[in-house]
Amino acid sequence: MSFLITCPTCGPRKGYEFRYGGEDKGPRPDEAGLTPEEWVEYVHMNRCVAGVSKEWWFHRDGCSAWFTIWRDTRTNLQVQVSNDGPEEQS
């Protein structure tokens, strides 16, 4: 958690100020006809990529906002995403 996270409200802050909220998996599925397998897939299963991952973070010691960032799980650095694809933010 030594890395910096850029909060959309507060700017770059220490990783310690944030809580991780998991990979970005999209909105909650409709409940109708949902099987246990599909539900577990949504709640518990993750892609765990070795690479750039879009994920949720909460600015716990700051503005109390949930937001997404792109993080390279290999370097543990936040990357900025432009139309040309992710690039490392440093």
Added chain:
Amino acid sequence: MTRLSELPTLRIDPYEELRFEYDGRPLTGVAGDSVATAMFASGVRVFSRSLKYHRPRGLYSLDGECANAMMAVDGVPNAAAETTPLAAGMRVGPQNVRGSADHDRLGFLDMFDWAMPAGFYYRLMHKPAAMWPIAAEQIRKMAGLGEMEPDHRTVGRYTETYLNAEVCVVGGGPAGMRAALAAAQYGARVVLLERRPWLGGSFEHRLRSLDDGTPAYQRARDLAAAVKAADNIRVFARTALIGTYNDNLITAVQRGANGDDFDERYVEIRAASIVVATGCIERPLLFENNERPGVMQIGCAHRLAHTYGLLPGRTAVFSVGSDGGLECAADLADHGVAITCVADCRPEGHDPELVEALRQRNVPFLAGWVATAAHGRKKVRGVSLTALDGTGTRDDSCDVLVASAGRTPLAGPVTMAQGKLAYDSHTGCFLPASLPARLHVAGRLTGLEDPAAIETSGHGAGLAAAADCGRAVETELRECDERLGQLPGPAAGSGLVRSPTHGRKAFVCFDEDATVKNVRQAIDQGFDVPELIKRFASVGTGPGQGGLPGHNLPMLVAELRGMPPESASPTTMRAPMVPVSMATLAGSSHDMCKRTPVHDSQKLPGAIMRRIGAWRRVRYFSDDLLCRAEVRNVRTNVGMLDGSSLGKFRLWGPDALNALQRIYVSDMAKLRPGRVKYSAMCNDDGCVVDDGIVIKRADNEYYLTTSSGRAGQTVEWFRYHTRYDGWDFKMVNLTDALGVINLSGPNARTVLERVADARVSNDAFPFSGYREFTLLGRVPARVMRLGFVGELSYELHVPSSYMRAVWDGVAAAGTDLGIANFGVEAQNIMRMEKGHLIVGSESEQRTTLNDLGLGFLWSRNKPEARTVGSVALAQTLEQPDRLKLVGFRMDDPEHTPRDGSIVVDERIRGWVCVARNSDALSQAVGMALVDEPLSGEGTTLQIYEDGCGGNLATARVVPMPFYDPGGARIRM
């Protein structure tokens, strides 16, 4: 031992004596000594015994790079004597010895090295399995470092500091100082870290003149003075780097000096740019007995003389691989040490000036020669040398053998920040090959040896760091690069790792007693890469953190496996780079707790306060831990409790109801103004995370309470589970803005009538009602009628700023009735008697709403809300074999099992959540989570407690609530 007292490089005051004690003997050092140099000055040569073989070990590096000079200092084990400043009255003792370091009764183990091959403790002592516990105990007794008394308490001031710097320079040598000055010259705020007590690095102790005629030590002092004079450079001396991390985070540990308000402190720095100028350490030459006391590094011998005024011995042999060794030999010859010969493993490429200096001093210089074995039992008595081309051998006697194969750049700070190293055949070193963003390297770390080049590279790195901070440095940086290009580049170094030797005791890692032979054994067993061999043969896993073997291990493995040196890669460096005491990591103790607005009014005589979550609250108001008087007063009269820690929230906006429907399991559309609604929150597994009250104050305007421990996460929880919806609602945490008084007991209404500016009769304000009115004529209050403790009960929520006045007013209004405080434990007993649960006490991570018997709270008629937990609740509804919450009564009314005791039959079937001796019921009752088949009424539960000696207590499952099952008392 007499000291050289006239050298300008000395850091000691030879005339100020300091007395200390070593192994019970009184010794004397001088001001400026380290513990190790003071011992050396007093004639101590054997400093410790090694980990496995109990071999004698002596002074080796002076920088704490190995465990050789680890001592117990004032009761603290594993203190690095080389870097611990001597203080008067210190008590110093040896470690890992039976007897003394000189005469260790376990010294015979050195002859049994054949019985301890690489990884022997993994392989040999597990068959039969019963042998391992015995073997482990014996190994622990014979091997290891210091011992600590179980009741040891570290005394001292341990603090921490968090710095903000634009540029952090690691290493206060010439390159680091020039970098700091260059960045500071452009206005950057600079922090400079130096592990030694003084700045100067490789120049600091050297008399040799630089190109302009200035002696190196003088140049170092001039630079240090310039650094000191710069306003925007802060120097942290005696500060060793622990680690570097992402986004330029640096951690370090600083030892305090006279005048500091700490003994040791943790330092953390976030910098916009980092310059690493950590220089080099020396790498050990691998030959037989290469760690005999008397064998030491060039820098150790050189600095013993120049920094501490101590001659390392009378007769010295050198076996080195760098120009620094020749310089040291010439200097020691000048100070009166007889230099028998200087062997240099480099056949050519020596500095001609230094070769000439040796010739003038009549010191035999043997180019292309190397030591193969040191002789002598406890100290070096002689050495065998051989020509690398096989043309000759010789034996010399000596009492000091200065041995070093070359330099190892201290690149840990670079690789920990995700930089990469590559083997460079010109220097024979692993040099930084790729760097992370905003991290620069300079000086000897990059292979440079020429003094002007070292300084210029530092200057350039400082400019580059200033550029990272937005300073315009282009012109000067370009000029600096051009100048550096004209200066000598990295100096050639020897690739030699191992001298041609065939013995069994050439040590790759001193700390772990790992030899060349052990590395070969590991390879023979199939371990092919240094990372695996490091673990199996414990090379570089000791207190030195792999610094000394960091170069030799990968090169040796490549050599033994017949691979080219370029294929080698060093093992991963990890924090901590230096051993850090637990006291420093613990730091100063800040118990930051929250206090309620009426904290002081709770501190009555006899009150026992406890840390409960973030708060300090009164748990008991007397030393009766059953709280009988407190409970009785509430059950028969009236009591008041400070409940201000309760979580309190305002939730409003057009989508507020949507948010409530998503989070709470109940149907919040049915809320009616003036009524409270009890409900629960589940997680996506249907497990209960919190319960509380929701009140609708107006359309789109809600007030809700949560448990004290959950208040900090409630906003986060609401926002998380609505993050995709884009709903328009707002939430404010009012926990600290409002205080709460819980007024309970049959006489509660009488008291409330006296302070309320409204009618509060049972008709006007019935059970489950919610009212807003003023108290004491002016204080606005939100009042709800609840029954957590099972009696007529009101909860008064008032602004924190008025809380004290209201508390005193309520207390005064009840004085004639005998109103009294009750505490958290009394509340706990009463709510348990009433069968009310506390999330986290009667539930755990796996407990669903259905398990708790609260399934009735869950509304299945709002699938469009996609309520958190609803899917899992539906899917687990019929799941068998879940733990269910039950009430039980102990068969023995006098015996109460401790909370957390387990329910057993042939196996564990559940656990006791809470159990108390109930004064009101004259029974011992409680709640437990048990396997569903045991949850039927009348079932006997067997309860196992710690220390019960197999005598199980028995209890019977009974219906809840235990107290006032009809609920008449809360409605009275």
